[in-house]
Amino acid sequence: MCLAIPAKVVQLFAIEESRALVEVAGVRRQVDLGLLTDDLPSVGEWVLVHVGFAMSKMSEEQALDQLRLLRSLGEEEAAVAEVEGYAVDEAATG
Amino acid sequence: MTIPVPARPKFQDPQIEMAHGAGGKASRRLVEDLIAPILLNCGEPLGDAAQLGIGGTWIAMTADSFVVSPLRFPGGSIGHLAVNGTVNDLAVSGAKPEALLVTFVIEAGLSSWELEAEIEAIASAASRARVVVVGGDTKVVEHGKADRLYITTAGIGRPLPSMRLAADSVRPGDKILVSGPIGDHGVTILLARGGLDLEADLVSDTRSVFPLVESLAEAAGAGVRWMRDPTRGGVATSLNELARDAQICVVLDEAAIPVRDEVRGACELLGLDPLHIANEGQFIAVVARQYANEALQAVLNTWGGERAAIIGEIREHPAATVLCNTGYGGSRVIDMLVGDPLPRIC
Amino acid sequence: MKFVDEFREPEIISRVVAEIRRLADPKRHYRFMEVCGGHTHAIYRFGLTDLLPENIELVHGTGCPVCVLPMGRIDDALELTSDPKVVFAAFGDMMRVPGAAWSPLAWKARGADIRIIYSPADALKMAEKNPDRHIVFFAIGFETTAPSTALTLVRAREKGIQNFSVFSNHVTILPAIRAILDSPDMRIDAFLGPGHVSTVIGCKPYEWIAQREKKPIVVTGFEPLDILQSIAMLLRQLQGQLQGEDAKVENQYTRVVPWDGNRAALRAIAQVFELRPYFEWRGMGFISQSALRIEEEFAAWDTERRFAIRGVRVTDPKAAQCGEVLKGVLNPAQCKLFANECTPEQPVGALMVSSEGSCAGYYNYEHRKTLYSDCCSSVRCVP
Numbered sequence: 001m002c003l004a005i006p007a008k009v010v011q012l013f014a015i016e017e018s019r020a021l022v023e024v025a026g027v028r029r030q031v032d033l034g035l036l037t038d039d040l041p042s043v044g045e046w047v048l049v050h051v052g053f054a055m056s057k058m059s060e061e062q063a064l065d066q067l068r069l070l071r072s073l074g075e076e077e078a079a080v081a082e083v084e085g086y087a088v089d090e091a092a093t094g
Numbered sequence: 095m096t097i098p099v100p101a102r103p104k105f106q107d108p109q110i111e112m113a114h115g116a117g118g119k120a121s122r123r124l125v126e127d128l129i130a131p132i133l134l135n136c137g138e139p140l141g142d143a144a145q146l147g148i149g150g151t152w153i154a155m156t157a158d159s160f161v162v163s164p165l166r167f168p169g170g171s172i173g174h175l176a177v178n179g180t181v182n183d184l185a186v187s188g189a190k191p192e193a194l195l196v197t198f199v200i201e202a203g204l205s206s207w208e209l210e211a212e213i214e215a216i217a218s219a220a221s222r223a224r225v226v227v228v229g230g231d232t233k234v235v236e237h238g239k240a241d242r243l244y245i246t247t248a249g250i251g252r253p254l255p256s257m258r259l260a261a262d263s264v265r266p267g268d269k270i271l272v273s274g275p276i277g278d279h280g281v282t283i284l285l286a287r288g289g290l291d292l293e294a295d296l297v298s299d300t301r302s303v304f305p306l307v308e309s310l311a312e313a314a315g316a317g318v319r320w321m322r323d324p325t326r327g328g329v330a331t332s333l334n335e336l337a338r339d340a341q342i343c344v345v346l347d348e349a350a351i352p353v354r355d356e357v358r359g360a361c362e363l364l365g366l367d368p369l370h371i372a373n374e375g376q377f378i379a380v381v382a383r384q385y386a387n388e389a390l391q392a393v394l395n396t397w398g399g400e401r402a403a404i405i406g407e408i409r410e411h412p413a414a415t416v417l418c419n420t421g422y423g424g425s426r427v428i429d430m431l432v433g434d435p436l437p438r439i440c
Numbered sequence: 441m442k443f444v445d446e447f448r449e450p451e452i453i454s455r456v457v458a459e460i461r462r463l464a465d466p467k468r469h470y471r472f473m474e475v476c477g478g479h480t481h482a483i484y485r486f487g488l489t490d491l492l493p494e495n496i497e498l499v500h501g502t503g504c505p506v507c508v509l510p511m512g513r514i515d516d517a518l519e520l521t522s523d524p525k526v527v528f529a530a531f532g533d534m535m536r537v538p539g540a541a542w543s544p545l546a547w548k549a550r551g552a553d554i555r556i557i558y559s560p561a562d563a564l565k566m567a568e569k570n571p572d573r574h575i576v577f578f579a580i581g582f583e584t585t586a587p588s589t590a591l592t593l594v595r596a597r598e599k600g601i602q603n604f605s606v607f608s609n610h611v612t613i614l615p616a617i618r619a620i621l622d623s624p625d626m627r628i629d630a631f632l633g634p635g636h637v638s639t640v641i642g643c644k645p646y647e648w649i650a651q652r653e654k655k656p657i658v659v660t661g662f663e664p665l666d667i668l669q670s671i672a673m674l675l676r677q678l679q680g681q682l683q684g685e686d687a688k689v690e691n692q693y694t695r696v697v698p699w700d701g702n703r704a705a706l707r708a709i710a711q712v713f714e715l716r717p718y719f720e721w722r723g724m725g726f727i728s729q730s731a732l733r734i735e736e737e738f739a740a741w742d743t744e745r746r747f748a749i750r751g752v753r754v755t756d757p758k759a760a761q762c763g764e765v766l767k768g769v770l771n772p773a774q775c776k777l778f779a780n781e782c783t784p785e786q787p788v789g790a791l792m793v794s795s796e797g798s799c800a801g802y803y804n805y806e807h808r809k810t811l812y813s814d815c816c817s818s819v820r821c822v823p
Binding site: 003005053055 | 455459479481634665669
């Protein structure tokens with residue numbers, strides 16, 4: 001129940017409001033937008049696709065925030081360790 | 095080291111299912127537990143082609159049947175597969191393909207132009223592969239009794255003197271080479287069947303791999319231990335067979351395995367693993383470590399081998415297992431499939 | 441691949457792993473349950489257990505809709521194909537799951553018209569293209585998939601397509617989690633919440649887990665970084681609990697999961713489905729209000745009302761311990777049938793045949809690691 005893939009909307013169909021063409025890594029598939037009628041995606045936006053239906057819009061901002069947070073993990077500790085390192089040196093040299 | 099083939103068939107499955115033809119575990123059971131014990135009387139691991147000596151001359155022989163739907167697909171058709179499949183079986187057994195026999199089982203109602211198209215395909219593939227078609231047979235069955243057209247080809251070839259291949263010559267430290275990107279053929283066929291509504295610019299990779307094998311033999315023949323063309327069941331199945339036959343461990347490096355973006359995209363969408371998907375124009379080889387660089391360079395510098403890569407190595411433990419390293423410290427076991435890979439939603 | 445590759449970057453992964461090691465208390469043994477089969481699959485696929493310290497154990501729960509389906513339901517549907525007009529259409533996941541005697545693929549080998557589809561919309565299209573056949577769509581899945589089935593039924597009615605019906609086996613995730621928490625042998629410290637179910641139901645429905653049961657729960661994505669980050673978040677919550685903080689629901693999968701869920705999807709489910717008073721879950725018995733059946737308004741497209749369904753009940757062999765494994769009480773290797781009578785090639789229970797099943801995952805992965813550590817250095821070992 002969980003296989004869902006991020007895909008980019010490349011074409012919306014004017015006649016059938018609830019269908020779109022999406023693409024992932026060069027593979028194209030038509031998906032049903034019927035579950036996103038409250039907030040339809042536009043061309044260029046990314047959606048999460050599950051069994052041929054778009055389930056949710058993907059937020060690039062949230063993704064970047066998350067990655068930024070994770071990339072900075074350990075930096076605080078590293079900074080603290082460096083300062084502590086100086087303290088040890090000072091103690092050694094008296 | 096050989097796996098003793100049982101004297102009496104111990105095949106337990108009550109009926110034959112599609113899985114038995116898919117190239118995975120069930121296929122292996124059918125061959126090892128039912129067919130081999132009755133028909134073959136050697137104790138050797140089963141390879142892609144047989145080599146026999148007749149009156150002082152060694153020849154390689156193989157046969158293969160081709161059943162595919164649809165008959166024509168981007169990149170080729172059943173006729174191309176029928177030639178290249180058998181040519182490749184000979185090539186990866188270390189032989190130069192020379193001649194083919196072709197038999198047709200035709201379903202009544204197949205249009206003549208379709209048959210003609212396949213005969214042309216066979217002619218053109220044979221010409222490109224530099225083999226001659228020397229004979230064959232034709233049968234027609236009633237409408238509904240065959241899936242339009244079945245083709246069987248039998249091939250003979252001349253073993254290359256520079257190669258001596260055997261699963262039990264594989265050693266820890268040996269490297270694994272692949273001739274190009276994997277998964278193209280199987281995904282192309284899946285998309286061509288139309289049920290999945292996916293579109294991609296993908297074509298089958300069907301071709302003769304002999305030119306690449308020849309370059310490999312010239313540059314590093316003495317160091318090549320084992321080869322296989324990973325058709326049904328994919329690279330995973332071939333490597334699992336090696337791991338079992340040679341009682342060693344295969345360790346793959348996920349990041350090094352060449353896969354086209356579109357194949358990757360389609361596999362992610364469908365929940366498939368490219369390692370389990372059929373290829374019709376690639377081979378994998380195990381090469382002794384000291385020859386690995388020359389081997390790779392030889393294939394890279396041959397037309398059609400530009401995406402060859404070293405994708406892993408052989409280790410001692412755990413035996414009979416294929417592992418894949420993810421690139422960030424984790425690993426997973428790659429198993430043979432039971433039957434055909436099925437798209438999943440979960 | 442965007443939104444995928446970034447979440448598999450080795451450098452960031454090693455940072456999160458370091459964070460996990462920093463946060464985990466070496467004197468404690470942690471048991472985190474993931475209730476989504478997709479997480480089970482991802483953990484094995486990405487080899488994540490190799491990266492975690494020994495004292496963090498990931499327990500696989502009931503989130504595999506194939507695993508929890510009672511065998512009899514498969515037989516009920518397959519029996520319909522004895523009428524040559526009927527086509528049985530289902531996702532690939534279902535095709536090898538054994539019923540009392542045969543799996544759908546085995547029925548297909550005997551001539552039944554069984555077809556693999558990727559979307560409920562494919563089944564409807566099949567009905568349009570084959571007006572002389574009746575397409576039965578065997579629907580499975582949790583709340584992630586139910587809205588798509590619901591919309592397909594709405595479209596079937598709009599287009600007036602009569603030769604189509606749905607055999608609904610949709611189940612809901614919360615009663616399963618409740619059953620796990622109510623189990624007397626329950627020893628779970630915290631939960632990795634289902635990422636894609638939550639795109640539909642949002643994060644609020646899990647609040648009782650944190651507030652009443654005092655268990656932390658983090659709604660989690662499916663890439664390695666997602667799962668690892670969630671583990672770090674759970675560890676932080678558990679640390680916080682020791683200092684008097686309350687357990688809470690957190691959303692790790694913010695790029696996809698809206699806190700309030702997807703209103704349009706929930707509307708679709710409400711329009712087409714209603715809760716069954718009870719439904720049998722494989723290995724766990726009957727659970728009330730845990731599954732969806734089609735509402736009266738759509739009765740004409742409900743397989744169970746269009747056809748006479750026998751209601752086959754097939755009991756698992758007594759020795760099979762699917763239920764305890766599903767609830768995380770036993771690990772797969774502790775089931776007596778594991779690796780003997782029950783293997784991926786000859787599965788007794790669905791947990792061994794489904795790609796998400798914990799037994800299949802364990803068999804293919806952990807089991808070999810144990811064999812390796814037991815074996816001597818001789819080259820001649822036979823698994």
